[in-house]
Amino acid sequence: MAVYTEVSDDDLEEFAAEYDIGEVVSCKGIAEGVENTNYLLQTDRGNYILTLYEKRVNPDELPFFLGLMEHLAARGLACPTPIKGRDGTALRTLCGRPAAIVSFLKGMWTRRITLNHCAELGPAMAAMHLAGADFPMTRNNNLSVSGWRPLFESIRPRAAEIKADLEQTIADELDYLEAHWPKALPVGLIHADLFPDNVFFLHDRAAGVDRMSGFIDFYFACTDALAYDIAICLNAWCFEDDGAFNATKARLMLNGYRKVRPLSADELLALPLLARGAAMRFLLTRSYDWLNTPPGAMVKRKDPMEYYRKLRFHQGVGGPGQYGIA
Amino acid sequence: MAVYTEVSDDDLEEFAAEYDIGEVVSCKGIAEGVENTNYLLQTDRGNYILTLYEKRVNPDELPFFLGLMEHLAARGLACPTPIKGRDGTALRTLCGRPAAIVSFLKGMWTRRITLNHCAELGPAMAAMHLAGADFPMTRNNNLSVSGWRPLFESIRPRAAEIKADLEQTIADELDYLEAHWPKALPVGLIHADLFPDNVFFLHDRAAGVDRMSGFIDFYFACTDALAYDIAICLNAWCFEDDGAFNATKARLMLNGYRKVRPLSADELLALPLLARGAAMRFLLTRSYDWLNTPPGAMVKRKDPMEYYRKLRFHQGVGGPGQYGIA
Incomplete structure (x- = not known):
C-alpha cells in the first residue's frame, strides 16, 4: 500500500x-x-x-x-x-x-466475498487456464514444494515468536508434502495469487449481482499444476472470517470451473493435498514477512496464523467431497 | 501518503x-x-x-x-x-x-518548479483572492501569530533534538513577530497551504509551457491578510533545493499577482515580515510533526530545518525590493 x-x-x-x-x-x-x-x-x-x-x-x-x-x-x-x-x-x-x-481494467475487488463472487470466479479461472494453454513461455514456480524448505529454514529460528508449535507443525507437514506431492497432474499457466484483491467485479444493477470484470497482478504467474490455482482459491475465497470453511462457496467455484474445464479424477483426488500445499506456501511467506517487517512499516503485515488454521482444516479433509462437490 | x-x-x-x-x-x-x-x-x-x-x-x-x-x-x-x-x-x-x-481536477503538481510555474501561480492566486471576496463565511487562522506560542511551548522541551539553537531562535523571533505583526492589511479568504503539491498544471505542448489547471486541498483555508498567502508562496515556491532564494521566481510570481490584484504600499512593505511569519508557522508545525511522528510511520516527515533556513533568510531582508520587485 x-x-x-x-x-x-x-x-x-x-x-x-x-x-x-x-x-x-x-x-x-x-x-x-x-x-x-x-x-x-x-x-x-x-x-x-x-x-x-x-x-x-x-x-x-x-x-x-x-x-x-x-x-x-x-x-x-x-x-x-x-x-x-x-x-x-x-x-x-x-x-x-x-x-x-x-x-486500465474497470472494476473493484470485493471486500465481502459472497456466493455470487465464488460462482463468477470458477469459470473465469478455468477460461484463463484454457487461454494460457498455448502460451509459449514457461516459468518455474519457485514458491512451490521445492521452495518451501529453504523458506522454512529461514524462519525456523524465530518461528516460536509466532506460535509455540509452528516449527513442529511445519516440519511435519513439509515431510508429508515432499513425500506425497503430485507430479502427474495437468500442467499449464497458473496465476498463483488469485486473492480477492486481484479479481475485479462490476455490479450489474439490473440483475442485482456482481459480474467478474477481470484479473490483475500476474506477477506470481508460473507454470504449474492447474489444480494448484484452484487450491489457492479454496483457501483465499472459501473460508469465512471466523475461520469456518464454506462448502457452498467451494462447490459453486469448483462446479463453475468444471463447466468450462472439466477436472480429471486425479485432479479432484489431489485437491485436499494441493490445498494443504497452498496453505503451507502462504503460511511460510506470511511468517517470513511477519518476522521481517517492522510493525510501523508502510506495508501492513498479514496474519500468518490465518493460514496455519487453514492448513489444519485441510489436514482433516478426507476427500474432495468435503469441498462440496460430488 | x-x-x-x-x-x-x-x-x-x-x-x-x-x-x-x-x-x-x-x-x-x-x-x-x-x-x-x-x-x-x-x-x-x-x-x-x-x-x-x-x-x-x-x-x-x-x-x-x-x-x-x-x-x-x-x-x-x-x-x-x-x-x-x-x-x-x-x-x-x-x-x-x-x-x-x-x-475531479485534471493536472499534475510539479516536482521541479520553474519560472513558468511561478509566473502562472501569481495571477491565479490573485484571482482566487478576488473570487473569495464575497464568500460570506469566515474562519479564524488558528495557525497564525496567536497560535504560534502554544505550538512553541509544546515542542520547546525537545527543540534541541532538532537543532541546538532552535529554542532560542524561535523564542526571539516569536517576541519580534508578536510585537510587529501587521493588523491593518487587507483581509480576505486565503488558501494558507499553497504548496506545489496543491497546485495543478497541464502541459501545453503547442506553446511549450505548463498552464495552471487549478488549486486543490482547501482544508487550511481561512480568513487572514491576503498578502500572507503570498508570503507562504514566497517560501514554498521561490527557494532552490540548495537553499538559495530565487528572486526571479519571486518577481514573476509577485508581478503576475499584481496584474490581477494590485498590492498596496503597506502590503509590499509588510512582505518580509509576513514571510518570516510564514516561515515560523511551517518551522513550528514541521518541528512538532518531526518530534511526534515515529520514523517508520506511514507519513513521511518533512525537514523542519528547511524552514529554519528560510526564516534566517527573511530575517536578513531589508525590504520588498529583495524579492525582485520594484
Whole structure:
C-alpha cells in the first residue's frame, strides 16, 4: 500500500512521449500493490496503469509476465494489456526502474466475498487456464514444494515468536508434502495469487449481482499444476472470517470451473493435498514477512496464523467431497 | 501518503446511490494527502474524488471548506467542486467518518518548479483572492501569530533534538513577530497551504509551457491578510533545493499577482515580515510533526530545518525590493 518511487512530471512527460497514448492529464499514485509502485495515468484518450517494478520483482522475468498478459488479453481474457511504445516494446526504464504501461481494467475487488463472487470466479479461472494453454513461455514456480524448505529454514529460528508449535507443525507437514506431492497432474499457466484483491467485479444493477470484470497482478504467474490455482482459491475465497470453511462457496467455484474445464479424477483426488500445499506456501511467506517487517512499516503485515488454521482444516479433509462437490 | 480508511465495495455502493453520478466502475485509493483518505472514483459518467475526513480535520469546519470550494468554483476558479447528493447536501457519513465527493481536477503538481510555474501561480492566486471576496463565511487562522506560542511551548522541551539553537531562535523571533505583526492589511479568504503539491498544471505542448489547471486541498483555508498567502508562496515556491532564494521566481510570481490584484504600499512593505511569519508557522508545525511522528510511520516527515533556513533568510531582508520587485 505505497508509492515507493515518485515520478516527477518531467520524467513522466518524457516517458509518455515514447507512447502513442495522447496527452497526460493526470497521474496519481495508487495506494494498492505491496510489491510495485502503481500510478493511475489519465490521458486525453483514456486511462492506463503505469507500473514501476520495485526490488522484489526480478527484471529478467518481466518479459514473461508482460508477454503472458498480452497473450491472455489477445485471447479475450479480461486482464490488463501491456501498451507498446512507438518502438514496439512494452518494457522500458523510468526513474531507474523497469516500467510498463498497461491498459486500465474497470472494476473493484470485493471486500465481502459472497456466493455470487465464488460462482463468477470458477469459470473465469478455468477460461484463463484454457487461454494460457498455448502460451509459449514457461516459468518455474519457485514458491512451490521445492521452495518451501529453504523458506522454512529461514524462519525456523524465530518461528516460536509466532506460535509455540509452528516449527513442529511445519516440519511435519513439509515431510508429508515432499513425500506425497503430485507430479502427474495437468500442467499449464497458473496465476498463483488469485486473492480477492486481484479479481475485479462490476455490479450489474439490473440483475442485482456482481459480474467478474477481470484479473490483475500476474506477477506470481508460473507454470504449474492447474489444480494448484484452484487450491489457492479454496483457501483465499472459501473460508469465512471466523475461520469456518464454506462448502457452498467451494462447490459453486469448483462446479463453475468444471463447466468450462472439466477436472480429471486425479485432479479432484489431489485437491485436499494441493490445498494443504497452498496453505503451507502462504503460511511460510506470511511468517517470513511477519518476522521481517517492522510493525510501523508502510506495508501492513498479514496474519500468518490465518493460514496455519487453514492448513489444519485441510489436514482433516478426507476427500474432495468435503469441498462440496460430488 | 496513505489510505487510512478502507471503504468496502458494499459501503461504496450504498454511498454512491445517494448521488446522481452514474454507476461506479472503479475506486482506487490515492497515495496522496497526509491528512485525509482520498479515492479516485470513476463512474460511467466521469471521474470524481471521494474524500473521507480523518481525525485531523474538525468536522464542524467542513461546511466552511466545502462551501468555499463551491463558492470559488461558481466564480470560475479552477478547483474541486463538492457534488451534492439527491438530498441537496454535499457532506455525509461513510465508514463512520465525514465524507464528500468532489469533482475531479485534471493536472499534475510539479516536482521541479520553474519560472513558468511561478509566473502562472501569481495571477491565479490573485484571482482566487478576488473570487473569495464575497464568500460570506469566515474562519479564524488558528495557525497564525496567536497560535504560534502554544505550538512553541509544546515542542520547546525537545527543540534541541532538532537543532541546538532552535529554542532560542524561535523564542526571539516569536517576541519580534508578536510585537510587529501587521493588523491593518487587507483581509480576505486565503488558501494558507499553497504548496506545489496543491497546485495543478497541464502541459501545453503547442506553446511549450505548463498552464495552471487549478488549486486543490482547501482544508487550511481561512480568513487572514491576503498578502500572507503570498508570503507562504514566497517560501514554498521561490527557494532552490540548495537553499538559495530565487528572486526571479519571486518577481514573476509577485508581478503576475499584481496584474490581477494590485498590492498596496503597506502590503509590499509588510512582505518580509509576513514571510518570516510564514516561515515560523511551517518551522513550528514541521518541528512538532518531526518530534511526534515515529520514523517508520506511514507519513513521511518533512525537514523542519528547511524552514529554519528560510526564516534566517527573511530575517536578513531589508525590504520588498529583495524579492525582485520594484
